[in-house]
Amino acid sequence: MWEEISFGPRNLGWSKQKIHETVEKWLAYFELGTVSHRPPHHLSGGEKRRVALAAAMAMEPQLLILDEPANDLDHRNRRRLITYLKALQTAIMVASHDLYFISEVTERCVLMDNGKIVADRPTKELVHDEDTLKNYEMEAIKM
Numbered sequence: 440m441w442e443e444i445s446f447g448p449r450n451l452g453w454s455k456q457k458i459h460e461t462v463e464k465w466l467a468y469f470e471l472g473t474v475s476h477r478p479p480h481h482l483s484g485g486e487k488r489r490v491a492l493a494a495a496m497a498m499e500p501q502l503l504i505l506d507e508p509a510n511d512l513d514h515r516n517r518r519r520l521i522t523y524l525k526a527l528q529t530a531i532m533v534a535s536h537d538l539y540f541i542s543e544v545t546e547r548c549v550l551m552d553n554g555k556i557v558a559d560r561p562t563k564e565l566v567h568d569e570d571t572l573k574n575y576e577m578e579a580i581k582m
Contacts, residue, residue, distance in 0.1 A: 440466075440475045440482075440490055447498035465493035469523060485516025492523065502530045509540045538566045538580055550575065 444465055448458045466472050469489040474482060482490065488508070495503060508524075509517050517540070524531060524544045535541055541548060541562060548565040550558035552575050558565055565571065569579040 440471065440477070440479070443479070443490055444494045444497050447494060451498065461497050461499075462493075465497050468496070469493045470519075483516075485512055485519065488512065488516065488520065489523075492520075496527070496529070500529060502532060503527070504532045504534075506534045507536070508533060509535065509537055536577075538572075538577070542566045542580060 441462060444462045445458050448461050453461070466475055469492060471486070471489055471493060474486055477486075479487065479490070492503075505524075509520060512520060521540065521543050531544065533541060533545055545562045548558070548560060548562040549556055550565060550571070557575065558568075558571055560568075566580045567582055572579045
């Protein structure tokens with residue numbers, strides 16, 4: 440796990456001290472300290488997802504792009520992921536069909552159909568717009 444999270448910073452040529460501090464920071468942030476000794480094949484899906492996020496964040500990105508980040512997560516790991524993402528001080532772009540997830544972690548929502556933008560509005564507005572979403576065979580979140 441240490442190798443995975445330190446991979447990016449090592450390749451960016453960071454000092455050993457900065458790499459160590461960065462890895463420790465993200466292990467703690469994503470609550471991975473208790474499983475950091477386990478080999479990757481002994482981690483749960485949620486733990487693997489958190490390691491991947493820690494590795495991405497260790498490189499101090501200005502923008503974190505996620506594709507269906509909550510897929511295959513149980514309810515506890517899904518809730519953890521939402522909590523972690525909401526607390527990050529990094530811009531996040533999420534591609535997802537999960538309007539509940541989108542409504543919790545984004546402020547703006549762009550709806551695309553066949554590669555074209557068909558709606559671009561505040562998330563809290565768009566996820567409740569039954570007429571617009573029905574046109575694209577999606578279900579709005581009921582208030």
